[in-house]
Amino acid sequence: MQLTGLNNLRVRQFNKKVLMTLLYREKIASKSMLSQLSRLSIPAISQILDDLQGDNLIAHSPVNLHKRGLGGGSYQATHDESAILCMNITPYRIESILVSRLVLPLSDYQMTEISVKTPEALLAQIEACFHQYKKNYPGLKIRLALAIHGQVNPTTGVSQRMPQAPWTSEIEIKYLLEEKLQTDILMDNDCIMLALAEKWQNTNYHQDFCVINVDYGIGSSFVINQQIYRGNLFGSGQIGHTIIDPHGDRCACGRYGCLETLASLSALKKKARLLEPADPTRRTPSTQELLDRYHQGESAICQQVMEGARALGLSLYNFLNILNINHIYLYGRSCGFGDAWLKTVCGQSGLNPFDRTDHVKTQATHIAPGTLSREQQIMGIGYLYVEKALDAMAD
Incomplete structure (x- = not known):
């Protein structure tokens, strides 16, 4: 087996990509900021920035980002019309x-x-x-x-x-x-x-994390070692089609008891319509109507929403045991169910049972609604x- 090592050119290319990544994240940065974020020395940063300027990938501005010290201006990725x-x-x-x-x-x-x-x-x-x-x-x-x-x-x-x-x-x-x-x-x-959006715009940046979109359906995507994992067939993240109840309702995918049949908005709205079988004028409620009926305390709706939250939490528990990703951001209109729904999801997720034998202090699992605006x-x-x-x- 032939092994390929890192030579000086490849190291330089890697570091140039590191600095460009930081500039795309920060939008504008000084040498000291880039040095702090990349952990490279100022002389090394200066040389790489000169190379990037020579390649016309970045532009320098004499305007300093801070008033203390002499400063060396600021840098950003080049842009055009x-x-x-x-x-x-x-x-x-x-x-x-x-x-x-x-x-x-x-x-x-x-x-x-x-x-x-x-x-x-x-x-x-x-x-x-x-x-x-x-x-x-x-x-x-x-x-x-x-x-x-x-x-x-x-x-x-x-x-x-x-x-x-x-x-x-x-x-x-x-x-x-x-x-x-x-x-x-x-x-x-x-x-x-x-x-x-989370990878590039969340200021609390993490190398590994997952987003779960709980809306009409339920989908997910995860980032591992700063890279989005798509799978060879581009079908990764189909958490909505993990089977929770093999004897449950038939899913649109053709199988039975998928998470989407219990916890998605489409499933919850369908169940809400079936609550009134004697009403010939019954219709599927809108998402806002479903949310309103839940927050008004309609017992049957609340029960179904919480059953869905428990099913979602159980799926996340299995997901956490497999990938051990401890930052999960929830998006989608289901987040509108609020704190009780979220608490139920988190309660089912629990802790990885194997963590209890690990004496090394680890960061607790974080499951919470994402904070990015819809524009972001x-x-x-x-x-x-x-x-x-x-x-x-x-x-």
């Missing part, structure tokens, strides 16, 4: 925000309600949104970063399955839209969007371009 249109797409709504190459907002967050019955109609809505931004920002080159609900192949740019859609066929979104719009497109699913969440998908640029530095 281009932008990234970040979009989160379902068959019922498109959320969007325009950001710079550094993933800083250029526009306000927008949410557009849609109702599409075919893949062609969905593509037309995306195209219309793109052209509206082009009209509002003339002369600006706009690339697309798309977060698509459901299973996505980010390499081919294909939406493989969109659970809320009235169709079951795949959509070659990247191929069809790049040809029509004459622009670059990167895409992934909405849980990856949340993981990217949507901006997360724009970091697909940042990660692509960083990956290119290693080639």
Whole structure:
């Protein structure tokens, strides 16, 4: 077996990528800040920054970030007259925000309600949104970063399955839209969007963490050693289809007793509708109606919500034992159930039983709602371009 070691050139390339990563996270930084965050010496930082400037990857400003000492100005990644249109797409709504190459907002967050019955109609809505931004920002080159609900192949740019859609066929979104719009497109699913948002925008940065999206369905995405893990078939994070009760209700995936049949909003709303079997006018309540009935203390609704919370907590317990990730951020409209729901989820998660024999002090598991705004969440998908640029530095 042949082993490849690290030579000076590879170490330099690695350190250049480290500094570029920090600049994309911090947006602007001084030499002392970069030295503190990277743990590299000031002389080493200076040499790497000179190389990055020579490669036209960063720009220097004489303006200091602090008033104490002489300072050496500040640095940031170079940017041009281009932008990234970040979009989160379902068959019922498109959320969007325009950001710079550094993933800083250029526009306000927008949410557009849609109702599409075919893949062609969905593509037309995306195209219309793109052209509206082009009209509002003339002369600006706009690339697309798309977060698509459901299973996505980010390499081919294909939406493989969109659970809320009235169709079951795949959509070659990247191929069809790049040809029509004459622009670059990167895409992934909405849980990856949340993981990217947490990775790049949460000030309490952790190398390993997981995001759980508890909404219409239940999905997850996790970051291990600072890298998003997608799996070979791009289907990792399907926590909603872990089986909790083999004798339970049939799931949309075809199996029985999946977590989604107990804890997702779609399942809870369906159960709420079935509570009134004698009412010929019964209908499925909206998410807000379900939340209101829960907070008003309707006993049957509260019972179902708590059963779902216990099922979610049990799934997280198994998840924690397998991966031993101790930072989990919850997103989605189910977080609106509040503290009692969260306490039930955390209560079922418990502690890894093997931790009790470990005499080394470890950090407690943290399960809590994510703190990023909806705007920041949507901006997360724009970091697909940042990660692509960083990956290119290693080639």
